[in-house]
Amino acid sequence: xxxCIAVIAKENYPLYIRSVPTxxxxxxxxxxxxxxxxxxxxxxxxxxxxxxxxxxxxxxxYPTEDYKVYGYVTxxxxxxxxxxxxxxxxxxxNEIRSMFRKLHNTFTDVxxxxxxxxxxxxxxKAFDGIVSGMMVQxx
Amino acid sequence: xxxxxxxxxxxxxxxxxxxxxxTDNTKKVASNGRVLDLFRAAQLPSEVVLxxxxxxxxxxxxxxxxxxxxxxxxxxxxxxxxxxxxVESLNSVKDLPLPRFVVGKNExxxxxxxxxxxxxxxxxxxxxxxxxxxxxxGRGLQNKKAPPPSTSLPVHEVVQPLAASVEPQxxxxxxxxxxxxxxxxxxxxxxxxxxxxxxxxxxxPPVVAAAGAVWxxxxxxxxxxxxxxxMWASHSPxxxxxxxxxxxxxxxxxxSTLPGMHPSSVQESTTIRTVASAAxxxxxxxxxxxxxxxxxxxxxxxxxxxxxxxxxxxxxTGFIPxxxxxxxxxxxxxxxxxxxxxxxxxxxxxxxxxxxxEFCAAFHLVVARKNGYDLPExxxxxxxxxxxxxxxxAEVPEQTADVGYSGSPVEVTPNKSPSMxxxxxxxxxxxxxNEDTAIVHPVPIRMTPSKIHMQEMELKRxxxxxxxxxxxxxxxPPELDEEAKLPASMxxxxxxxxxxxxxxxxxxxxxxxxxxxxxxxSGTSPEPLKxxxxxxxxxxxxxxxxxSSSLDMNRTFAATSAAGQAQASAIAYLPAVPPRPLPxxxxxxxxxxxxxxxxxxxxxAGLATTAAATTTAAATTSPQQIPQQPNFADFSQFQAxxxxxxxxxxxxxxxxxxxxPVEKAPEGAGPLRTxxxxxxxxxxxxxxxxxxxxxxxxxxxxxxxxRRRLKSEDELRPEDEQHGPQKSNxxxxxxxxxxxxxxxxxxxxxxxxxxxRRNKETxxxxxxxxxxLQQQLKDLLEERISLEVQLEQLRPFSHL
Numbered sequence: 001x002x003x004c005i006a007v008i009a010k011e012n013y014p015l016y017i018r019s020v021p022t023x024x025x026x027x028x029x030x031x032x033x034x035x036x037x038x039x040x041x042x043x044x045x046x047x048x049x050x051x052x053x054x055x056x057x058x059x060x061x062y063p064t065e066d067y068k069v070y071g072y073v074t075x076x077x078x079x080x081x082x083x084x085x086x087x088x089x090x091x092x093x094n095e096i097r098s099m100f101r102k103l104h105n106t107f108t109d110v111x112x113x114x115x116x117x118x119x120x121x122x123x124x125k126a127f128d129g130i131v132s133g134m135m136v137q138x139x
Numbered sequence: 140x141x142x143x144x145x146x147x148x149x150x151x152x153x154x155x156x157x158x159x160x161x162t163d164n165t166k167k168v169a170s171n172g173r174v175l176d177l178f179r180a181a182q183l184p185s186e187v188v189l190x191x192x193x194x195x196x197x198x199x200x201x202x203x204x205x206x207x208x209x210x211x212x213x214x215x216x217x218x219x220x221x222x223x224x225x226v227e228s229l230n231s232v233k234d235l236p237l238p239r240f241v242v243g244k245n246e247x248x249x250x251x252x253x254x255x256x257x258x259x260x261x262x263x264x265x266x267x268x269x270x271x272x273x274x275x276x277g278r279g280l281q282n283k284k285a286p287p288p289s290t291s292l293p294v295h296e297v298v299q300p301l302a303a304s305v306e307p308q309x310x311x312x313x314x315x316x317x318x319x320x321x322x323x324x325x326x327x328x329x330x331x332x333x334x335x336x337x338x339x340x341x342x343x344p345p346v347v348a349a350a351g352a353v354w355x356x357x358x359x360x361x362x363x364x365x366x367x368x369x370m371w372a373s374h375s376p377x378x379x380x381x382x383x384x385x386x387x388x389x390x391x392x393x394x395s396t397l398p399g400m401h402p403s404s405v406q407e408s409t410t411i412r413t414v415a416s417a418a419x420x421x422x423x424x425x426x427x428x429x430x431x432x433x434x435x436x437x438x439x440x441x442x443x444x445x446x447x448x449x450x451x452x453x454x455x456t457g458f459i460p461x462x463x464x465x466x467x468x469x470x471x472x473x474x475x476x477x478x479x480x481x482x483x484x485x486x487x488x489x490x491x492x493x494x495x496x497e498f499c500a501a502f503h504l505v506v507a508r509k510n511g512y513d514l515p516e517x518x519x520x521x522x523x524x525x526x527x528x529x530x531x532x533a534e535v536p537e538q539t540a541d542v543g544y545s546g547s548p549v550e551v552t553p554n555k556s557p558s559m560x561x562x563x564x565x566x567x568x569x570x571x572x573n574e575d576t577a578i579v580h581p582v583p584i585r586m587t588p589s590k591i592h593m594q595e596m597e598l599k600r601x602x603x604x605x606x607x608x609x610x611x612x613x614x615x616p617p618e619l620d621e622e623a624k625l626p627a628s629m630x631x632x633x634x635x636x637x638x639x640x641x642x643x644x645x646x647x648x649x650x651x652x653x654x655x656x657x658x659x660x661s662g663t664s665p666e667p668l669k670x671x672x673x674x675x676x677x678x679x680x681x682x683x684x685x686x687s688s689s690l691d692m693n694r695t696f697a698a699t700s701a702a703g704q705a706q707a708s709a710i711a712y713l714p715a716v717p718p719r720p721l722p723x724x725x726x727x728x729x730x731x732x733x734x735x736x737x738x739x740x741x742x743x744a745g746l747a748t749t750a751a752a753t754t755t756a757a758a759t760t761s762p763q764q765i766p767q768q769p770n771f772a773d774f775s776q777f778q779a780x781x782x783x784x785x786x787x788x789x790x791x792x793x794x795x796x797x798x799x800p801v802e803k804a805p806e807g808a809g810p811l812r813t814x815x816x817x818x819x820x821x822x823x824x825x826x827x828x829x830x831x832x833x834x835x836x837x838x839x840x841x842x843x844x845x846r847r848r849l850k851s852e853d854e855l856r857p858e859d860e861q862h863g864p865q866k867s868n869x870x871x872x873x874x875x876x877x878x879x880x881x882x883x884x885x886x887x888x889x890x891x892x893x894x895x896r897r898n899k900e901t902x903x904x905x906x907x908x909x910x911x912l913q914q915q916l917k918d919l920l921e922e923r924i925s926l927e928v929q930l931e932q933l934r935p936f937s938h939l
Contacts, residue, residue, distance in 0.1 A: 108489075109483070109489045110483075112461065112486065112489055112490065112491035113461070113479050113482045113483060113486070113491075114461030114462055114464060114465035114482065114491065115465055115468075115469075115475050115478045115479035115482055116479055123476055123479065124479065124480070124483055125480055125483065125516070126483050
């Protein structure tokens with residue numbers, strides 16, 4: 001469904017970013033980078049009002065004419081960003097949520113791997129597989 | 140088949156190959172992997188191989204007989220020589236070189252050829268399909284001069300590498316040299332050699348083959364660290380190589396410079412080398428056994444892994460934390476990325492720690508990787524941790540048989556998302572195999588390290604439960620629980636029935652139960668059930684709920700009935716009708732009841748109301764009923780209900796009863812119905828209670844400290860006796876079967892009555908639930924009576 005999926009670390013550098021290869025990847029990198037501002041804004045806003053019960057799913061961050069950007073942040077301030085093609089209007093919010101949930105679960109598995117140092121880029125084949133599965137469908 | 144004349148050399152060569160491929164010793168080589176690998180190793184295009192297969196008649200026969208095999212080999216030789224494949228050419232081509240089977244590098248081909256001539260005594264180099272032998276040609280040539288005994292060769296080889304160095308690095312130099320030597324050995328000279336040796340070696344092909352295989356496999360470890368993965372990439376991991384290699388590591392090298400079974404890469408390779416000789420014979424056997432599954436762990440390997448596990452974690456049922464495992468596997472000098480991948484594959488439950496099974500799988504993968512085998516994308520089936528009890532030594536070889544079983548958890552675990560159905564199916568699948576524990580099904584409990592661990596993982600993941608609603612039912616009479624060494628679940632059930640509705644759940648070890656009950660009902664309780672009732676998947680609504688709980692039950696019932704679970708609905712119904720208490724409350728002997736009674740008053744008002752409603756009816760009978768067992772009363776009521784009333788509102792209940800539940804179940808349903816129908820049932824209940832009481836008077840099922848099953852059965856039995864005629868045919872039939880259950884409680888019937896038993900147990904649970912509810916009611920009634928008496932005493936003037 002997605003054209004680009006990115007995992008951003010707490011310090012706002014990318015741990016993992018993957019785009020549908022046909023497109024200009026740099027464009028997506030920029031998009032993700034700019035969406036981080038929106039994420040930060042949402043985190044800071046929500047965090048103060050609700051205390052520790054912050055919603056992990058941030059929803060639509062940044063719609064442009066070409067695509068939509070959705071965000072999700074974990075409790076450890078790791079952010080997941082999914083860029084979806086705007087023409088793919090059939091995607092519902094629930095589906096995006098489930099994608100994020102899957103991403104989060106897979107990410108947790110990667111973190112559980114003792115050979116993975118937090119802060120390293122994610123090189124897990126399982127993670128790659130999941131992400132590819134999410135991206136292939138979008139086309 | 141066309142007659143085939145083979146030269147001596149060819150004959151010998153082919154027989155060696157056939158022996159190599161004839162893993163089953165059936166003189167008939169099916170198109171198993173070895174044959175295919177062999178043909179693939181011939182480096183012929185696949186269509187040629189197909190053609191050869193057809194020509195030799197294997198496709199006709201469906202397998203390769205000895206003659207077909209020989210013809211195929213000869214055709215391969217012909218094809219490799221560039222000659223057209225034709226049947227006639229089998230016998231017409233003169234001076235045909237032996238078919239060459241290439242493995243690995245290009246020079247392997249020449250090496251193989253050379254090898255073969257040299258290693259006539261050494262055996263089958265095709266067997267060493269996966270081995271790129273850096274040194275063999277050199278060695279082979281040397282050995283050729285003085286053909287040593289076949290067995291000594293490997294030792295020879297072994298010694299030399301050992302002497303060379305611990306590190307495999309020196310190895311690569313030899314391959315550079317050796318291939319140069321082999322090409323010059325052209326077929327003619329080679330053949331000549333073969334002829335020379337054939338005479339002496341004809342009688343030793345098997346040993347030679349084994350030795351050669353050992354020897355070649357021996358090479359693998361040496362080259363593994365050196366050669367690129369690509370070398371073996373084209374070949375499926377040759378099981379023989381892997382097997383024997385691993386076995387090498389498993390065997391503590393008798394002699395060697397090995398510092399011990401340290402898992403470091405260096406040491407591993409040295410271990411392998413030194414062990415090579417020792418394990419040769421083992422390897423021979425393993426070669427044939429392990430071929431089918433390259434990832435299968437042999438006994439020696441597993442034992443070695445277990446020993447290694449012990450060095451990290453002495454408790455075999457415990458975990459190795461991720462950090463320790465990381466340290467351990469880092470010593471193998473594999474790149475972190477690969478170790479990370481191995482971890483992903485082997486940490487089955489994704490908990491960041493390795494159980495013994497996971498550790499063995501990881502270790503096995505490390506070993507394979509060091510040997511150059513590519514890591515699989517998914518964990519091979521034989522490496523998957525089994526859910527059965529981990530028996531270190533004995534069961535290891537049989538674990539493959541359990542793979543199928545463990546398949547369910549495999550499918551289940553990947554569902555990270557809470558999925559009741561998947562967990563249910565896992566549970567369902569597990570249950571049949573645990574007939575003994577069918578009743579006591581420890582959902583979250585750790586029965587065995589891997590299994591329970593898996594269960595816990597699943598439970599955590601799914602956050603649910605299958606906590607069996609039957610658990611409440613299982614603990615039928617609380618008093619029984621107290622006395623009996625009934626499994627906790629039983630107690631819990633009773634306790635739950637009593638305690639759940641009541642904030643104070645008391646004497647029973649009901650704490651887990653209430654939690655579990657709640658869990659089963661609402662699925663919110665995070666605590667795992669200590670004891671799980673038998674299989675019934677649908678969460679059973681908590682049987683004993685006080686009035687509020689009865690409301691909950693109704694809701695639950697609605698939910699469960701929506702689910703279409705007869706049992707669930709029946710059970711759901713049961714709790715809803717606590718009011719049908721049999722006044723026959725065994726107050727004295729049942730302190731539990733007392734507790735319940737005490738708890739009851741403090742409990743929800745709903746129960747009181749229902750109790751009040753039934754009290755009037757029950758009061759009349761209470762004094763008489765007291766000595767009677769609640770069960771009986773329950774049964775009788777239920778029976779009456781079941782017989783008399785067929786409420787459409789509770790079709791499931793009927794079905795449930797008809798399905799053969801214990802009388803209790805229908806009785807439970809009866810009470811439920813009562814609640815539902817508000818009143819009429821009460822009357823009927825009372826009536827039936829009375830009748831039941833009368834009938835059940837003589838039959839007082841003594842609380843049986845025996846297993847729950849027995850208890851239920853015993854309870855059932857007396858009930859059967861009482862209510863036999865009243866029971867519907869189905870129920871009677873069920874009951875009749877039940878008495879036999881206690882007799883044959885033993886394992887012998889389990890397999891046969893697995894499903895029946897489950898249903899019965901469910902029924903039993905329901906019945907117990909029912910009885911418990913009734914007991915609670917009785918207690919409440921008694922409490923009420925006593926309170927009334929006290930009131931009268933305290934207020935003499937108000938007494939009228």
